Amino acid sequence: MTSDNENGLDRRQALECMIWAGTGVLWTLSGGVPKSTLIGSARAAETGFSFLQISDSHVGFDKPANPNALATLNEAIDKIIAMPAAPAFMIHTGDISHLSKPKQFDDADQVIGRARLDTHYVPGEHDVIDENTGKLYLERYGKNAKGAGWYSFDQAGVHFIGLVNVVDLKPGGMGNLGAEQLAWLADDLSGKSASTPIVVFAHVPLWTIAPEWGWGTEDSAQALALLSRFGSVTVLNGHIHQLMQKVEGAVSFYTARSTAFPQPAPGTAPSPGPMVVPAGDLRKYLGVRAVAFRQVSQPLAVTDAALAQ
Amino acid sequence: MRTLTKPHAFARFALTALIVAALSALAIGSVFADEAKVAIDNFAFVPETITIKPGTTVTFENRDDIPHLVVDAASKFRSKALDTGDTFSVKFDSPGEYPYFCGLHPHMKGKVIVAP
Numbered sequence: 001m002t003s004d005n006e007n008g009l010d011r012r013q014a015l016e017c018m019i020w021a022g023t024g025v026l027w028t029l030s031g032g033v034p035k036s037t038l039i040g041s042a043r044a045a046e047t048g049f050s051f052l053q054i055s056d057s058h059v060g061f062d063k064p065a066n067p068n069a070l071a072t073l074n075e076a077i078d079k080i081i082a083m084p085a086a087p088a089f090m091i092h093t094g095d096i097s098h099l100s101k102p103k104q105f106d107d108a109d110q111v112i113g114r115a116r117l118d119t120h121y122v123p124g125e126h127d128v129i130d131e132n133t134g135k136l137y138l139e140r141y142g143k144n145a146k147g148a149g150w151y152s153f154d155q156a157g158v159h160f161i162g163l164v165n166v167v168d169l170k171p172g173g174m175g176n177l178g179a180e181q182l183a184w185l186a187d188d189l190s191g192k193s194a195s196t197p198i199v200v201f202a203h204v205p206l207w208t209i210a211p212e213w214g215w216g217t218e219d220s221a222q223a224l225a226l227l228s229r230f231g232s233v234t235v236l237n238g239h240i241h242q243l244m245q246k247v248e249g250a251v252s253f254y255t256a257r258s259t260a261f262p263q264p265a266p267g268t269a270p271s272p273g274p275m276v277v278p279a280g281d282l283r284k285y286l287g288v289r290a291v292a293f294r295q296v297s298q299p300l301a302v303t304d305a306a307l308a309q
Numbered sequence: 310m311r312t313l314t315k316p317h318a319f320a321r322f323a324l325t326a327l328i329v330a331a332l333s334a335l336a337i338g339s340v341f342a343d344e345a346k347v348a349i350d351n352f353a354f355v356p357e358t359i360t361i362k363p364g365t366t367v368t369f370e371n372r373d374d375i376p377h378l379v380v381d382a383a384s385k386f387r388s389k390a391l392d393t394g395d396t397f398s399v400k401f402d403s404p405g406e407y408p409y410f411c412g413l414h415p416h417m418k419g420k421v422i423v424a425p
Binding site: 063064065098099100125126129131169170171172173174211212213214270271272273274 | 351352353373374375376378380382389390392393408409410412413414415416418
């Protein structure tokens with residue numbers, strides 16, 4: 001678990017990534033480029049700072065694809081607690097709850113709180129379906145946020161931006177950022193040096209993966225245009241309950257696994273509904289992600305870890 | 310006999326009245342209680358387009374493992390989050406076209422056409 005290779009993943013690491021697939025990813029940024037390592041690797045924290053991403057916990061989901069989504073979230077948090085070096089903080093890229101019910105948020109908070117890490121949230125579409133379309137979410141997670149819950153913060157020289165692309169959705173469309181949030185983003189980035197490493201996180205992917213399933217964000221091109229002058233941009237998303245990644249210029253895109261249930265790959269199923277896998281295999285599809293930033297001329301390290309082998 | 314005749318006559322009257330009432334109810338039903346159903350299946354509204362007469366109530370039923378919302382594109386109606394098996398009904402009185410979509414998965418679209 002500690003054979004971290006700064007030049008990229010070696011064969012052993014790649015195998016470990018597969019083994020851990022679904023638990024989480026530890027992200028390492030080095031030289032402004034992201035690189036993943038496995039949860040459990042102490043290396044990242046020795047050389048820089050690292051943070052965790054979890055996503056799509058869907059607390060309250062109890063259908064055949066996973067009859068107990070709270071239990072698998074618990075297992076993911078156990079993995080995080082067991083890491084030899086604590087990450088600096090955690091981000092949750094949305095769909096904390098399944099139906100935006102107070103009990104579901106309560107249960108999620110209780111379990112996630114066991115990790116004793118500062119946790120930065122953005123909402124998924126399942127978190128804003130209370131009667132007042134997002135009021136419960138904002139009361140709980142959006143105290144220091146703007147608009148529907150967007151914000152930014154700085155840590156160790158890295159600028160983090162949490163965006164909301166699950167409200168005010170248009171018929172026939174995909175995710176949506178909206179003019180107000182884009183104006184805020186332009187203002188937030190103004191004056192920032194182009195050498196500042198940027199990490200953007202939002203629920204729905206900010207690049208188009210499968211428009212027929214709504215897996216993309218209508219106006220993401222406008223956000224990416226604002227980010228284009230920066231030398232290192234890492235985009236972390238959830239929503240699609242599977243790992244995907246793409247590098248485009250200085251921008252690296254990643255989607256994370258869910259801690260609740262897998263969804264099919266585009267083109268392999270008639271709809272993106274929950275994918276039922278043999279009960280013994282479920283934890284191979286779930287996971288968390290660790291990201292480490294390193295002050296060396298190496299990519300940021302991104303590691304996905306599954307809940308089970 | 311009288312004592313029997315009277316109730317007998319009353320019973321016949323009552324029976325006739327019941328039949329008339331039942332027929333009236335059926336007639337009223339055909340005018341005021343038309344119903345139509347739209348299923349939400351595999352992230353799609355089925356049927357995607359439905360044509361109904363004015364006064365028809367359309368009931369949407371979610372058969373997916375994932376919640377959906379039925380939202381009128383013109384903001385005239387919006388369901389709560391429909392979990393598996395939940396239903397949502399809307400009565401359409403005025404002729405016209407009512408495009409709608411899923412508030413959670415906006416690529417899911419449907420249309421109600423109300424025609425006399």
